[in-house]
Amino acid sequence: MSSRPLVHTAAEPVADLEHVSRVYRMGQTDVRALDDFSFTFRQGEYWAVMGSSGSGKSTLLNILGCLDRPNSGTYRVRGEDTQGLSDDDLSELRSRHLGFVFQNYNLLPQLNVLENILVPIFYQDVPPPGIEERAKELARRVGLGTRLEHRPTELSGGQQQRVAIARALINDPALILADEATGNLDSTTAQEILALLDELHAEGKTIVLVTHEPEVGKRAQHLLRLKDGRIEEVRHNRAPSGGPSSSNTAGTGGAG
Amino acid sequence: MRGTLMRTVRLGVGSLMLHKLRSMLTTLGVLFGVSSVIAMLAIGEGASKKAQDQIRALGSQNVILRSIKPREDFATGGQATRVVSYGLLNDDLARVEKTFPGVRRVVPVREIPLEVRNQDRALNPRVMSTLPIYRDVTGRVVSEGRFLSDSDEQAVANVCVLSDEVARYLYPFQSPIGEKVKIGADYYVVVGTTLSRKRLGSDPAMAGEVSAAEVFIPLETGRKWYGDLQVKIRAGSREMEEVQLHEIVIEVAAAENVPMVAAAAREMLSRNHRQRDYEIVVPLELLLQAEETKRTFNIVLGSIASISLLVGGIGIMNVMLATVTERTREIGIRRALGAKRRHIVTQFLVETVVLSVGGGVLGVILGLVIPQYVEYAYDMPTIVTPLNPLIAFGISVGIGIVFGLYPAWRAANMDPVEALRHE
Numbered sequence: 044m045s046s047r048p049l050v051h052t053a054a055e056p057v058a059d060l061e062h063v064s065r066v067y068r069m070g071q072t073d074v075r076a077l078d079d080f081s082f083t084f085r086q087g088e089y090w091a092v093m094g095s096s097g098s099g100k101s102t103l104l105n106i107l108g109c110l111d112r113p114n115s116g117t118y119r120v121r122g123e124d125t126q127g128l129s130d131d132d133l134s135e136l137r138s139r140h141l142g143f144v145f146q147n148y149n150l151l152p153q154l155n156v157l158e159n160i161l162v163p164i165f166y167q168d169v170p171p172p173g174i175e176e177r178a179k180e181l182a183r184r185v186g187l188g189t190r191l192e193h194r195p196t197e198l199s200g201g202q203q204q205r206v207a208i209a210r211a212l213i214n215d216p217a218l219i220l221a222d223e224a225t226g227n228l229d230s231t232t233a234q235e236i237l238a239l240l241d242e243l244h245a246e247g248k249t250i251v252l253v254t255h256e257p258e259v260g261k262r263a264q265h266l267l268r269l270k271d272g273r274i275e276e277v278r279h280n281r282a283p284s285g286g287p288s289s290s291n292t293a294g295t296g297g298a299g
Numbered sequence: 300m301r302g303t304l305m306r307t308v309r310l311g312v313g314s315l316m317l318h319k320l321r322s323m324l325t326t327l328g329v330l331f332g333v334s335s336v337i338a339m340l341a342i343g344e345g346a347s348k349k350a351q352d353q354i355r356a357l358g359s360q361n362v363i364l365r366s367i368k369p370r371e372d373f374a375t376g377g378q379a380t381r382v383v384s385y386g387l388l389n390d391d392l393a394r395v396e397k398t399f400p401g402v403r404r405v406v407p408v409r410e411i412p413l414e415v416r417n418q419d420r421a422l423n424p425r426v427m428s429t430l431p432i433y434r435d436v437t438g439r440v441v442s443e444g445r446f447l448s449d450s451d452e453q454a455v456a457n458v459c460v461l462s463d464e465v466a467r468y469l470y471p472f473q474s475p476i477g478e479k480v481k482i483g484a485d486y487y488v489v490v491g492t493t494l495s496r497k498r499l500g501s502d503p504a505m506a507g508e509v510s511a512a513e514v515f516i517p518l519e520t521g522r523k524w525y526g527d528l529q530v531k532i533r534a535g536s537r538e539m540e541e542v543q544l545h546e547i548v549i550e551v552a553a554a555e556n557v558p559m560v561a562a563a564a565r566e567m568l569s570r571n572h573r574q575r576d577y578e579i580v581v582p583l584e585l586l587l588q589a590e591e592t593k594r595t596f597n598i599v600l601g602s603i604a605s606i607s608l609l610v611g612g613i614g615i616m617n618v619m620l621a622t623v624t625e626r627t628r629e630i631g632i633r634r635a636l637g638a639k640r641r642h643i644v645t646q647f648l649v650e651t652v653v654l655s656v657g658g659g660v661l662g663v664i665l666g667l668v669i670p671q672y673v674e675y676a677y678d679m680p681t682i683v684t685p686l687n688p689l690i691a692f693g694i695s696v697g698i699g700i701v702f703g704l705y706p707a708w709r710a711a712n713m714d715p716v717e718a719l720r721h722e
Contacts, residue, residue, distance in 0.1 A: 110635060110715045131639045138637020145719075149632045153313045165306065166637040210636070 054085040063116035076102035078272035089244040091263035099272040142211030146223035148203040150195035181209040201232035326658030328611025333662025336604035338669035345681035384541040385576035401556040408546035413483035424512035428521025444491030459487040462513040619706035631718030640711040651703025659695025
């Protein structure tokens with residue numbers, strides 16, 4: 044179970060943001076999506092990021108995922124500064140160290156389950172040996188071991204999200220980024236997915252889950268609440284991975 | 300690396316198969332472009348080969364002088380009987396034989412307008428009285444028996460040689476050799492037959508259209524029995540024509556002297572004839588002309604074909620641009636999962652090339668079938684040069700790359716965040 048320390052000091056930093064600002068130009072005005080933001084996500088932590096619309100949580104996720112670059116400040120992944128990296132280097136970094144789980148699953152319709160799980164490997168110049176076995180193993184792990192040949196359209200939403208999680212795990216990422224991972228699912232299925240994330244956390248994976256559902260937020264090990272591009276609240280739930288005793292609130296979809 | 304490319308190609312085919320109809324329609328442009336290139340080139344090649352063969356059969360070392368009836372003489376009708384005198388003269392023949400340098404042999408030909416008849420089967424072929432060397436000089440091929448001989452000439456014998464066409468018509472069920480055929484009012488013994496040959500005028504386009512029903516008799520025999528005066532009966536009036544020689548075939552000793560001899564002949568005839576009652580056919584010149592025509596033809600075909608290929612390419616580019624927009628989200632996903640820009644470029648480029656190559660392959664097949672059909676249906680010779688399908692195929696690959704680059708570049712330069720947000 045989660046025997047991690049409450050205060051995040053001991054473990055290795057996985058994603059380290061220092062004075063990060065991200066400014067969008069909207070017509071005449073500048074919008075500070077992240078404003079002098081400093082934070083460190085450490086190995087094995089499970090963070091829920093919450094905040095109202097426009098609080099900067101999506102921007103944070105994009106920067107953590109190396110899809111976007113800060114205007115100022117530094118962002119390090121496993122100690123490596125991303126500032127000087129080229130577009131290709133960032134792609135490489137995503138392919139090797141990051142796992143993405145999206146709200147609407149984002150599987151590729153022309154590929155079957157196994158191929159979808161293998162997409163991140165597809166973009167590595169030298170695929171690791173035995174990777175197909177690993178993909179099958181992961182498919183079994185998320186309960187889709189018998190559906191390897193199925194197309195995404197033949198799967199339910201929960202099954203698709205589980206494929207997406209398997210895909211996020213294929214490269215054994217340092218950091219799993221989940222963007223409203225349960226937003227499109229009914230409450231039962233959402234619970235299954237959350238349970239799966241809990242399991243991964245228990246195995247020592249580092250997870251950042253963006254959500255706007257308080258129930259989901261409570262369930263994570265730590266909660267980070269943003270407002271106007273700054274940290275509003277840091278809370279340590281220390282929730283047991285068995286799940287909170289709170290009621291099953293149906294997850295209604297919504298943009299983050 | 301090769302494995303990656305194979306996977307990319309498989310992936311591209313998979314993506315294209317998601318929209319089968321659209322992909323197929325997209326390939327049509329290149330398909331028709333490529334097939335029309337191959338088919339047109341094959342038909343053009345066949346036509347020009349045919350024309351060149353005919354010209355070559357006339358003897359590329361020959362200069363042919365022919366009599367033609369001057370046009371203005373028709374106007375002065377009205378009299379019941381009059382004599383029109385025109386054409387090549389015996390003097391012309393003598394001048395050619397005596398004064399022209401570089402000439403190996405000269406053959407005069409007289410044509411006699413006579414009916415050729417075997418019992419109830421009759422024809423009006425070209426009856427030509429000529430020398431035995433005519434066969435050599437013009438490359439006629441004897442299919443049965445023999446051609447005219449020197450002893451026929453000396454004996455002023457009543458013998459004749461029929462072209463296969465005449466022989467088949469007059470003697471449909473037997474060999475004509477040794478038979479007596481009636482030419483005009485006299486009987487001639489058939490000594491041989493020649494393979495049919497199409498006649499050629501100075502207009503290459505008309506070449507091959509005049510079929511050759513020919514009968515050859517010895518020159519002296521013709522001169523003795525029919526003289527220079529010929530009677531033609533036309534619409535109520537009798538018309539007399541006086542033509543000394545209908546054709547003079549000059550065989551030049553060396554091919555490079557042909558233009559010189561042709562020029563000399565032109566010079567001589569224009570000086571000695573008051574009216575233009577002759578024509579000069581120089582097969583070598585026709586051959587060069589035919590090659591020039593073919594080149595022009597190829598340029599025209601090439602332009603048409605490149606326009607249709609261009610249109611096909613633009614069609615592909617159009618569809619690919621739409622595809623890229625439509626698949627913005629997929630691009631975002633792939634970028635998020637670690638695809639570099641070049642991976643995206645490769646992916647869309649491969650899809651475009653697969654489309655255009657698919658069209659190209661089908662186009663090559665269609666382009667090889669069309670000439671077969673044309674040959675079968677219109678009895679036109681066609682020649683598919685092995686290089687043409689290869690070039691057409693190469694062009695279709697090129698089109699895929701050229702017209703695929705921009706859509707692929709657009710796809711690769713999308714902002715991943717924006718792309719992921721795209722609905």
